[in-house]
Amino acid sequence: xxxxxxxxxxxxxxxxxxxxxxxxxxxxxxxxxxxxxxxxxxxxxxxxxxxxxxxxxxxxxxxxxxxxxxxxxxxxxxxxxxxxxxxxxxxxxxxxxxxxxxxxxxxxxxxxxxxxxxxxxxxxxxxxxxxxxxxxxxxxxxxxxxxxxxxxxxxxxxxxxxxxxxxxxxxxxxxxxxxxxxxxxxxxxxxxxxxxxxxxxxxxxxxxxxxxxxxxxxxxxxxxxxxxxxxxxxxxxxxxxxxxxxxxxxxxxxxxxxxxxxxxxxxxxxxxxxxxxxxxxxxxxxxxxxxxxxxxxxxxxxxxxxxxxxxxxxxxxxxxxxxxxxxxxxxxxxxxxxxxxxxxxxxxxxxxxxxxxxxxxxxxxxxxxxxxxxxxxxxxxxxxxxxxxxxxxxxxxxxxxxxxxxxxxxxxxxxxxxxxxxxxxxxxxxxxxxxxxxxxxxxxxxxxxxxxxxxxxxxxxxxxxxxxxxxxxxxxxxxxxxxxxxxxxxxxxxxxxxxxxxxxxxxxxxxxxxxxxxxxxxxxxxxxxxxxxxxxxxxxxxxxxxxxxxxxxxxxxxxxxxxxxxxxxxxxxxxxxxxxxxxxxxxxxxxxxxxxxxxxxxxxxxxxxxxxxxxxxxxxxxxxxxxxxxxxxxxxxxxxxxxxxxxxxxxxxxxxxxxxxxxxxxxxxxxxxxxxxxxxxxxxxxxxxxxxxxxxxxxxxxxxxxxxxxxxxxxxxxxxxxxxxxxxxxxxxxxxxxxxxxxxxxxxxxxxxxxxxxxxxxxxxxxxxxxxxxxxxxxxxxxxxxxxxxxxxxxxxxxxxxxxxxxxxxxxxxxxxxxxxxxxxxxxxxxxxxxxxxxxxxxxxxxxxxxxxxxxxxxxxxxxxxxxxxxxxxxxxxxxxxxxxxxxxxxxxxxxxxxxxxxxxxxxxxx
Numbered sequence: 014x015x016x017x018x019x020x021x022x023x024x025x026x027x028x029x030x031x032x033x034x035x036x037x038x039x040x041x042x043x044x045x046x047x048x049x050x051x052x053x054x055x056x057x058x059x060x061x062x063x064x065x066x067x068x069x070x071x072x073x074x075x076x077x078x079x080x081x082x083x084x085x086x087x088x089x090x091x092x093x094x095x096x097x098x099x100x101x102x103x104x105x106x107x108x109x110x111x112x113x114x115x116x117x118x119x120x121x122x123x124x125x126x127x128x129x130x131x132x133x134x135x136x137x138x139x140x141x142x143x144x145x146x147x148x149x150x151x152x153x154x155x156x157x158x159x160x161x162x163x164x165x166x167x168x169x170x171x172x173x174x175x176x177x178x179x180x181x182x183x184x185x186x187x188x189x190x191x192x193x194x195x196x197x198x199x200x201x202x203x204x205x206x207x208x209x210x211x212x213x214x215x216x217x218x219x220x221x222x223x224x225x226x227x228x229x230x231x232x233x234x235x236x237x238x239x240x241x242x243x244x245x246x247x248x249x250x251x252x253x254x255x256x257x258x259x260x261x262x263x264x265x266x267x268x269x270x271x272x273x274x275x276x277x278x279x280x281x282x283x284x285x286x287x288x289x290x291x292x293x294x295x296x297x298x299x300x301x302x303x304x305x306x307x308x309x310x311x312x313x314x315x316x317x318x319x320x321x322x323x324x325x326x327x328x329x330x331x332x333x334x335x336x337x338x339x340x341x342x343x344x345x346x347x348x349x350x351x352x353x354x355x356x357x358x359x360x361x362x363x364x365x366x367x368x369x370x371x372x373x374x375x376x377x378x379x380x381x382x383x384x385x386x387x388x389x390x391x392x393x394x395x396x397x398x399x400x401x402x403x404x405x406x407x408x409x410x411x412x413x414x415x416x417x418x419x420x421x422x423x424x425x426x427x428x429x430x431x432x433x434x435x436x437x438x439x440x441x442x443x444x445x446x447x448x449x450x451x452x453x454x455x456x457x458x459x460x461x462x463x464x465x466x467x468x469x470x471x472x473x474x475x476x477x478x479x480x481x482x483x484x485x486x487x488x489x490x491x492x493x494x495x496x497x498x499x500x501x502x503x504x505x506x507x508x509x510x511x512x513x514x515x516x517x518x519x520x521x522x523x524x525x526x527x528x529x530x531x532x533x534x535x536x537x538x539x540x541x542x543x544x545x546x547x548x549x550x551x552x553x554x555x556x557x558x559x560x561x562x563x564x565x566x567x568x569x570x571x572x573x574x575x576x577x578x579x580x581x582x583x584x585x586x587x588x589x590x591x592x593x594x595x596x597x598x599x600x601x602x603x604x605x606x607x608x609x610x611x612x613x614x615x616x617x618x619x620x621x622x623x624x625x626x627x628x629x630x631x632x633x634x635x636x637x638x639x640x641x642x643x644x645x646x647x648x649x650x651x652x653x654x655x656x657x658x659x660x661x662x663x664x665x666x667x668x669x670x671x672x673x674x675x676x677x678x679x680x681x682x683x684x685x686x687x688x689x690x691x692x693x694x695x696x697x698x699x700x701x702x703x704x705x706x707x708x709x710x711x712x713x714x715x716x717x718x719x720x721x722x723x724x725x726x727x728x729x730x731x732x733x734x735x736x737x738x739x740x741x742x743x744x745x746x747x748x749x750x751x752x753x754x755x756x757x758x759x760x761x762x763x764x765x766x767x768x769x770x771x772x773x774x775x776x777x778x779x780x781x782x783x784x785x786x787x788x789x790x791x792x793x794x795x796x797x798x799x800x801x802x803x804x805x806x807x808x809x810x811x812x813x814x815x816x817x818x819x820x821x822x823x824x825x826x827x828x829x830x831x832x833x834x835x836x837x838x839x840x841x842x843x844x845x846x847x848x849x850x851x852x853x854x855x856x857x858x859x860x861x862x863x864x865x866x867x868x869x870x871x872x873x874x875x876x877x878x879x880x881x882x883x884x885x886x887x888x889x890x891x892x893x894x895x896x897x898x899x900x901x902x903x904x905x906x907x908x909x910x911x912x913x914x915x916x917x918x919x920x921x922x923x924x
Contacts, residue, residue: 017055022161023216024461025053026150031459034147036093036125043090046125047080053154054161061085068110078107083115085159091124097144100124101131118159130156148456152301155220178298182207185291189282198279200434204441205246206292208274211445214301216452217465219266224296226263227289235284238292243281250275252466271466274441303445304331333552333587334385336624337601340580340613341550342370342494343389350393354400364397368420373487374497375478375534377428380439382497383471384446387426391450394421395457402458415460423447424469427487429478436475443471479514479533483541490545495538498552501597502530524565524646529554532566539574542606548579550603555584558600558636560820561832564645567634570604571641578632579603580613586620598821600636614638616907620772635817637907639914644818647835651920654839655797657766657830660694660788663707664743664754666734668727671706683721689713696767696791700778702869707787710751718751759784759796764803766793768828776887777815777828778870779807781859793830801848804855807887808894811837813909838916840897847897854890861886 017025029049036042044064051058062082070076080088089104091097100122108116120131120138126147131138145153154161186203194202213223226245231238248256249270256265284292335343346367353359367390374382402413423443430436444467454462474486483489502511504527511530518533519525531553538549556562558581570576582601598620612632615624629638649656663669670693671679680687686708693707708724718725732750735743746754762783768791770777781803788794795802805811814837820827828834843851861882862873872878895901898916903909 017161022054022154023151023455026154027455027459027461029053030147030150030456033125043079047088047090051160053150054157056160056162068107070106071109076107076110078104081111082117085117086119086121087117089120089122091122093124093126095124097122097124097127097129101129101139128153151455151461152216152452158220178295178300181291181295185288185295188288188291192283194280194282197433200437201277202279202282204434204437205275206242206295208270208441208444209245210296210298211300211303212270213296214299215445215448216463217270217448218268222263222266224293227293227296230261230263231289233289234286235289238284238289239282243279246275246279269466271468273470274444274467330587331381331385333599333601334382335389336582336615337496337550337552337603338382338386338389340615341496341548341603343393346390346393350397354397357401360397360401364394364401364420367394367397368425370493371425371427371487371491373427373429373483373492373495375429375483375495375537376497376499377430377436377439377473378498379435380428380442380471380473383426383428383439384442386496387421387423387443388446388450390421391447392453394419395450395453398454399457415454415458415462416464419451419454419462422464422469423471426471427492428471428473429476429481429483429486430473431475431477433475436473439473440470477514479518479537483537489541489547492545492547495542495547495549496551497534499531499534501554503554503556504528519569522565522569524561528562528565529556532557532562535566535570539570539576539604539606543574544606546605546607548603548605550580550601552587552599552601555598555600556821558584558602558634560818560827560829561646562820563634563818564643564832567643568645571634571643575606576604577606577608577641578612578634578636579605579609580615581632581636582615582624583617583636584620585617585622585624602636633914635910637817637910637914639911640918642914642918644832644836644917646831648831650835651837651917652839654802655795657793657795657834658757658759659768659830660790660792660794661753661757662755662790664735664738664746665731668730668734669708669710669753671708673704673706676706679723683723685717686721686724689724692786693789694765694782694786694792695789696769699765699780699792700767700770700869700871702871707789709787711753711756713751755790758787759794761796763794763796764798764806766795766806766828767791768793770826770828772825773876774874775809775876776807776812776874777826778874779803780870793828793834800852800855804851804890805839805894805897807855807858807890809887809891810894810898810909810913813906814838814913816906817910836917838913838920840894843897847893850893851890851897854886854893858883858886858890 029052032049033046036046047062047064048058051062058080062080062085063078064080066078066081068076068078078087079090080086087104087107089100091100101120104120104122111117116133118132118134120133122129122131127144128147128150129142129144131142135141143153143156182203185206186199189199189202209218209223212218213221226241227238231241245264245267248260248264248267252269253265349363353363370390372383372386374380377383398418402418426443428436428439430439447464451462451464472486474481502508507515507530512526515525515528515530515533518536519528531551534551535553535557538551541547542549557566567576580601580603584598584600587597587599601615612629614627614629614632614636616627617624627638631638631640633639633641634643671690676690680690689708689710690706691709693705695705697703698705708727710718710724710728718728728750732747735747735750735754738744743754746752762781764779765782765788766777766779782794815826815828815833818836819833820829840847861880862870864882865873865880873880873883892902895903898912900912903912
C-alpha cells in the first residue's frame, strides 16, 4: 500500500534531484544515491532490495547486480556520461542467474544525470523504454508507481497526443451531437474532458486518476458515465474544505480547480459503451506531450466532420509563430538579458520590465500565438530567476518564495475571437501551458510548484474584432504588442458578413472591395496604436505586398496613419503539422507608427527554404529595401510606349470555343461554318502549344446563321446562359448573343503576354501574333509593338519589376496592365546603337525558339528543360537592355529593383 500522496512524492523527487545534481562518481556515492532515491517513495531500501547481489551469468562467470529488488526492479549504475545501452546489456546478462520466481518487471539504468527505465512486460522493452534527466524526475515519478505501492494498471502503450487524438475526440464530439447534445454546452463539455485528460498526465491530478475513475467507477455499458462526470465536474469546482465529509475517496482525491472552467452547470449528457470506450482510449494517451500547434488542430477537429477532413487548414505552426515573435520582441529581450545577466540590480529591473508586458491577439482563434508567446516569456523568466536566486554552482543563494518570484501570468494576455468555442479553447490552453511552465520551474528550483486552484485566466473576448473598440479589451496605454494570424479570405471568398465588415473598416477608401479580409486588421491595428509605442506583427497572405492591393492598403497606412515597417519576412510557404495542411503563400510584417533604425528583412531563396536575415535602412510595402512608395493603378503607360489591352471577354458558357475534335465535327456537319472559325489564344493553350478555336460571328448575316443549325444552337445557348446571370450588364448582352460580351480585338499584329504565369519561370514568355488570332481575357496584348518593346518586356529588368509589383494567384504571378505595365519605368533615352542591339538580341530569342517547333513555351521556359541556346540568348538580351538604362550589371535582384523604384519615383516627379 502507498504511504505517501503523489504530491508529497513530487516534492521529495524535486529535493532528491537538487541534492544529487552534481554527483558523478559511481563507486563512491552510488549506494547513497539509491537509498535516497527509494526514500522519495518512502521505501526503506534494505527491507526490499540488495546491493551487489551475486549471480552466475550466462557464461558461467560470477556477476554482481548493483541493486536488485526481486520481482520488481534491477538497477545497473554507471559513472556520469557512460553509455546507457552498454549498461542495459550488462543488466540483461544477469538474468540467467535469477530464478523465474524473482525475475524483475523493470530494468533501470542510470549515470546520476540520466535515468532509463525499461518495462520488461512490454513486448519489446528496448523500443518502449523511457529516458529522462535527473531534473525531470518530478515529471516522471508516475513511472515508479509500483515502487511507491500504487497498483499498476496495464493499458495500451502511451503515445504522444497527436492528430489521431484530435480525430478521436472529434468522434466523441460527433457521437454526443448525434444524440442531441448541442452547442454551446457540447463545446464546454468537450473542453472539460480535454482538461481532465491533460491534468491526468501533468501532475495536476494524481497520475491516471481521471482514467481510473472512468475505468473503475463507471459501468461498462456507459449508462452511468454522464452522472459520474457531472458529479466530478461539480467536485472540481468545490474547495477541498467545503466538500462533504463522506464523499467517495476517489472523487475527493481530485483537486479544486476553479478558474470558472467547471462553474457552469451543464445539461446532463448520455453515453453508451462505444462512447465510453472512445473516452477511455483518449485517456490512455500521454497528454503531457501536448504541443500548442497540435492543440490548435485539436480545436479544428472537433468542429464538424467536414472541417476535420481538412484538419489544420487555419492554424499556424509553432515554427511560423516564432518567425513572428522573435523579431517582434523576443530576440531583443534575450539580447537585453545577456547584457544584464551579471548585474543583479539591472537583472531585477529587467524582470520588472518583463512583468509589465501585455499582449493582444485580435484574431486569436484557439490561442496559438498567445500560448507560444507565454511559453517563451516564462522560459526567459526562468533564466532570469536562476541568475538572481542561484549561483554558478546551481545552489540557492538566498531564501525565496517560489510563488512570489514567478511574476508572469496568463492574465497578461488578451485575445479577441469571433467564435465562442475557440475562445474557450484558448483559455484552457493557456492554463495548460502555464502548468507546463510551472513544472519547468519545479525542475529548476527544487520546489514543486503549481498554481492551483486556478485564480487567473487569459482575457479572451468573444466578439467581432473589426467592429469593437480594442480599448474595451485592453487600454492602449497598457498594451505592449499586437500579434496574430487574422483570417485570409480573398475578395471572391468573403462571406456577406465579411464584406460588411470590410465596408465599415474601409469606409471612404476607394477600391477596398479588391482587398483581402486580413487587411482590415491592419487598419484597425493602425487606428488603435496611434500616438503609442505599441508594435504590431501579423501573418498575412503575400497578396497584400503585391499588385493592386499595395496601392489601396498601404496608401492608407503610410499616408493616413504614419505606419513604418520594422521587419518583414518575404514570401514563404506556410506549412504546419496537420494533414490537409494549407498550401498558402504568406508574408510576416512587423510595424509601428514610429520609425526605427534597426530594420530587418528576411529573404528566402525559394518559398520553402530557410530565411536569410538582412539589416536594411528601410522596408517598403513591397517588402524590399527602398523608400516608402505605393504603385497605384494607371490608365495609360508612365512612358511613351504603346498601350496594353486585355483580351475579349466571351461570357458564352463555353459555347463559342472549340477544341480540334469539336471543330472538325462542326465543319463536317456544317461546312459553311469553317469561314467563321478562327484560332483562339488563351493563356494556357498559348503557353502549352495547344490548339483552340472560336466562333467569330461578329456582323454575321442572320440568314447565314439560320442555315447553320449547329452554330445557331450554340448562339441560342449563349443567349440563355447570359439571361441567367445575376449581373445586369450580362443579361443585357443576351440581346447580342453572336458577339462577345466585351470585344477587344486588335486590328494589327501584336505582342501577346499571358496574365497568369508560373512563379518557377525566370522569364514570362511573350510572342508576336497576327490579328487573325482571337484573344480571350486570360491574355493581354500590345498592338503596334516592335522588337524593341518585345526585348525590354522579355528582359530580366522587366521580369524583376513584374515579380514585385504583380499580384499573385496562389503562387503564380498575376500580370496587370494598369499596375505592372503602365507603371514600368522604361529606359530614358537609349541611343540608336542601343536600340538596334536590343532588337537584334530579341530577334535571336525568336530564332532560337523556332529551332524547337515541337516544344511548347512551357517546355522552353521550364527552368529544368530550358535549352542552353535560349538561356544564352536571354542573358545577351539582359545585358543589352541593362545598357539602355546606363548600367552594366546589378549584383542581385534587390539592387536591381531598388534602381527601378528610384527611376519610377524620378519619372513621377518629372510628370
